[in-house]
Amino acid sequence: MEDEYEIENSPLCRKETRDGHTVEIEIYRGENADGWILEVVDAEGASTVWDERFPTDQAALDAVMETIKEEGISTFLDPPNPELH
Secondary structure, eight states: OOOOOOEEEOTTOEEEEETTEEEEEEEEEETTOSSBEEEEEOTTSOEEEOSSOBSSHHHHHHHHHHHHHHHOGGGGSSSOOGGGO
16 A cells, blocks of 8 residues: 655646747645745656755745746757747
């Protein structure tokens, strides 16, 4: 019998579209977890997961939105689209 592990998804999870590309922003944590996990998934299913854990789900969302603003959404595409930089 396997132990069940509860995952809490943030209500801040969303899809973000820029330059004609959409990614899913996933923010979640496990039970008894130390911080929120941030993951970005592109349309092909490739994901980017931050090594850092965030103290709040808002801090995680702020981090990904700042990355999109500074580096462009193409940084999360697999393979990255150099035309967007």
